[in-house]
Amino acid sequence: MMASKLLASALRRSSPSPAPPPPLRRLLSTAAAAAAVAEPYEEASSGVVMKGVRISGRPLYLDMQATSPVDPRVLDAMLPYYLHRYGNPHSRTHLYGWESDLAVESARARVAALVGASPKELVFTSGATESNNISVKGVMHFYRDKKRHVITTQTEHKCVLDSCRHLQQEGFDVTYLPVGPDGIIDLDRLRSAIRPDTGLVSVMAVNNEIGVIQPMEEIGGICKEFNVPFHTDAAQALGKIPIDVDKWNVSLMSLSGHKIYAPKGIGALYMRRRPRIRVEPQMNGGGQERGIRSGTVPTPLVVGMGAACKLAMKEMEYDHRRISALQERLLNGIRGKIDGVVVNGSMERRYTGNLNLSFAYVEGESLLMGLKEVAVSSGSACTSASLEPSYVLRALGVEEDMAHTSIRYGIGRFTTEEEIDRAVELTVQQVEKLREMSPLYEMVKDGIDIKSIQWAQH
Amino acid sequence: MASAAAAAAAPSKPEVLALLRSLLRTAREFHDYNVREYTKRRVLDGFRLSKGLADPSAIAAAFADGKSQLEVARRQAVVYSLYAPEVKSVMEVQR
Numbered sequence: 415m416m417a418s419k420l421l422a423s424a425l426r427r428s429s430p431s432p433a434p435p436p437p438l439r440r441l442l443s444t445a446a447a448a449a450a451v452a453e454p455y456e457e458a459s460s461g462v463v464m465k466g467v468r469i470s471g472r473p474l475y476l477d478m479q480a481t482s483p484v485d486p487r488v489l490d491a492m493l494p495y496y497l498h499r500y501g502n503p504h505s506r507t508h509l510y511g512w513e514s515d516l517a518v519e520s521a522r523a524r525v526a527a528l529v530g531a532s533p534k535e536l537v538f539t540s541g542a543t544e545s546n547n548i549s550v551k552g553v554m555h556f557y558r559d560k561k562r563h564v565i566t567t568q569t570e571h572k573c574v575l576d577s578c579r580h581l582q583q584e585g586f587d588v589t590y591l592p593v594g595p596d597g598i599i600d601l602d603r604l605r606s607a608i609r610p611d612t613g614l615v616s617v618m619a620v621n622n623e624i625g626v627i628q629p630m631e632e633i634g635g636i637c638k639e640f641n642v643p644f645h646t647d648a649a650q651a652l653g654k655i656p657i658d659v660d661k662w663n664v665s666l667m668s669l670s671g672h673k674i675y676a677p678k679g680i681g682a683l684y685m686r687r688r689p690r691i692r693v694e695p696q697m698n699g700g701g702q703e704r705g706i707r708s709g710t711v712p713t714p715l716v717v718g719m720g721a722a723c724k725l726a727m728k729e730m731e732y733d734h735r736r737i738s739a740l741q742e743r744l745l746n747g748i749r750g751k752i753d754g755v756v757v758n759g760s761m762e763r764r765y766t767g768n769l770n771l772s773f774a775y776v777e778g779e780s781l782l783m784g785l786k787e788v789a790v791s792s793g794s795a796c797t798s799a800s801l802e803p804s805y806v807l808r809a810l811g812v813e814e815d816m817a818h819t820s821i822r823y824g825i826g827r828f829t830t831e832e833e834i835d836r837a838v839e840l841t842v843q844q845v846e847k848l849r850e851m852s853p854l855y856e857m858v859k860d861g862i863d864i865k866s867i868q869w870a871q872h
Numbered sequence: 873m874a875s876a877a878a879a880a881a882a883p884s885k886p887e888v889l890a891l892l893r894s895l896l897r898t899a900r901e902f903h904d905y906n907v908r909e910y911t912k913r914r915v916l917d918g919f920r921l922s923k924g925l926a927d928p929s930a931i932a933a934a935f936a937d938g939k940s941q942l943e944v945a946r947r948q949a950v951v952y953s954l955y956a957p958e959v960k961s962v963m964e965v966q967r
Contacts, residue, residue: 462959471962475906486907486948487941493951732917787962828906832963 473789474833478673478767478824479622479650480791484718485675485827491721492677495714503711504702514713521720528723529648529667530658531684537703538716541681542649543573544696545668546616548683548706549645550577552693553614553666554586561613563587567599568809569626570618571647578616591617595811596760597626601636608640615644619651619662623793623806623822624759625768627655634663643691649673649681653726654734654765659684665691671715675827676722680715683707733827738766740825740834745769747838752845758807758820769823772812775855776848778803778819784844788837790821882928883935891938892919898942901949905961911945 461470475483495517503518505511519533526533539545554564566578568590578588589607591599599617608615615637617628630646637644644663649670651657659667667684671677685691685706699708726733749755754774770793773781782792793804803817812820823837849855854864883891892915899911922934 461965469962471960471965472957474962483906486902486952487944489951490944490948732914828910830906830909830963836963 467786469786471787473787474836475789476823476825476829476833476837477789477791478826478829479625479822480824481672481678482675482826483828484677485722485725487725488676488718488721492714492718495717499713501713503713504700517720518711518713518716521716521723524720524724524727525669525682528653528657528727529669529684530660532687535659535684535687537683537685537706538711538719539681539683539703539707540679541672542571542647542668542670543681544707545666545670545681545683546571546573546645546647547577548693548696549666549668550574550614550616551581552696552706553643553645553691554581555694556692557613561611563589563609563612564614564616565589565591565604565607565612566616567591567593567618567628569593569597569621569624569806570616571622571649574616574618574647593809596763597621597624597758597806597810598628598760598763599633601629601632604633605636608636608642612640612642615642616646617644618647618649619657620648620655620765620768621759621806622650623804624770624810625650625765626759627651627763627765629763630662630664634661637665638663650765650768653723653730654767656730659686665689666693671719671722674722674726676718677715680712680719682719729827734766737825737827737829740829740831741766741769743831744823744825744834744838745771747835748841751838751842756816758810758812767825769825770807770820771823772807772816772820773845774816774819775852775858776819776845777852778821780848781819781821781844784848785821785840788840790823790837792820793822882931888919888935891935891942895938895942895945898945898949901953902945903952903956905963907948907952 461468462472463469495514499510499513499517501508501510501512501514503511503514505514518538522533522536522538526536539548550564550566554561562585564578564581564586566574566588570578575590578590582588591603591607593599604615604617615633617630617633619630620627634644643665645666645668646662646664647668648657649668650673652669653674657667664684665686669682669684671680671682683706685693693706695706695708697708700710702708702711745757748771752773756772756774758770758772778792782790793806803812803814804820807817807820808814821841825834858864895915896912899908899915902908902911918938922931925931925934
């Protein structure tokens with residue numbers, strides 16, 4: 415026993431250990447710091463090598479639904495709170511606390527103004543995931559004696575679906591509404607799904623993968639009619655489409671900072687005061703944020719979110735006009751050069767910064783890997799590690815092969831025309847290359863109907 | 873109130889042009905490709921949009937806004953240069 419252990423350890427020692435991966439931190443090192451440390455990768459002129467992929471420069475970023483860069487104007491507002499204004503906003507006894515508190519409240523007012531709410535109705539959280547958890551689980555837990563049923567959709571974000579799954583394990587009923595091929599829910603189905611013990615309807619405003627905008631006012635109207643609280647995940651909608659909590663008649667709304675050029679780690683939850691909606695807090699402690707979300711409020715992040723909301727209010731129209739033009743340029747550019755390109759989700763009821771395309775007769779992973787100079791993803795960042803096709807696309811009824819080849823292009827405030835043109839060029843090049851190799855595409859060109867082929871099970 | 877009105881006097885044409893030039897010069901100093909291009913574009917579009925302004929107080933407000941944006945841009949151009957990545961955007965790399 416002992417000997418075998420010794421042998422094993424000796425073997426381990428003598429076997430050549432794999433070279434340690436290059437430390438990630440160094441890739442992010444600053445120019446100043448880099449002077450002191452060894453070059454983390456080969457010469458800058460030859461580009462970056464990471465995960466075995468060589469790229470001539472930093473890829474052009476078209477993944478704005480995953481996250482957005484921090485706007486320099488937002489950073490400018492935040493920096494003082496990282497330097498000398500470090501007070502705890504809940505400190506009531508000195509200037510440091512007062513100035514932080516003032517900054518937090520002014521940020522709250524800015525977020526509120528963007529969604530047409532009162533600042534008193536907003537609670538800062540760590541992000542939309544936390545807001546969604548508080549909304550779905552918090553409401554149902556609070557009203558657990560009378561309300562046992564939740565309605566949501568099949569295309570919700572993972573955190574809403576997982577919260578619902580959690581509720582199911584506790585014995586609650588959940589209805590997952592299907593969506594049409596355009597990604598929009600059927601209002602009559604929603605109406606008929608509502609029961610006397612329905613405690614919450616949760617429908618996201620703008621879908622993260624396909625950018626489809628749900629008919630919020632109509633859903634809000636139905637919820638009002640049946641007197642059911644309405645929650646919406648508006649992480650992808652904030653600052654991009656006009657939001658009015660009264661027009662939408664939402665009781666709860668989840669917001670996120672890092673989708674609107676604010677930093678990661680900050681979000682907000684809107685909770686209606688009249689009629690009042692109550693939730694059971696997920697986090698207990700010092701009673702900050704009216705006891706809904708205990709824990710010290712991160713002043714710099716909150717200031718960043720406030721600055722981003724103020725900017726979004728000012729820039730929404732300008733950004734929208736520009737982003738719409740870029741989306742059109744991207745779609746026309748790709749469609750003009752290759753066929754078999756399908757837009758996933760409604761094109762009419764869509765946030766224009768999102769373009770989710772499927773390319774027929776190519777293999778999705780190869781396409782994504784080939785597009786290494788374009789930072790895009792196949793769907794949501796949360797599931798991009800798995801090879802499974804997106805559940806959102808499957809809910810739309812997209813065929814398995816087409817769901818596998820989807821690419822989500824996310825256009826934002828800082829995207830340029832040249833980037834769009836380059837993305838078109840690289841996508842077309844890659845799709846053509848893959849199709850050249852594809853036996854399927856050859857068969858299609860020969861006029862064989864692929865659907866008629868009997869594939870062997872494997 | 874009177875002093876506020878005096879301070880809000882509309883700027884002269886050379887003053888406006890000087891502000892435009894300063895903003896464009898600062899925009900060029902950004903190391904980041906996307907921020908640089910955005911700043912240039914936003915400055916030009918902003919001035920284009922404000923071209924039609926006739927009300928002196930609106931012109932003064934737009935001018936004051938431009939001034940404060942210039943301050944932000946100057947500070948951030950420095951911050952961005954301090955943390956400039958060694959590898960540039962593929963858009964800036966010669967192919």
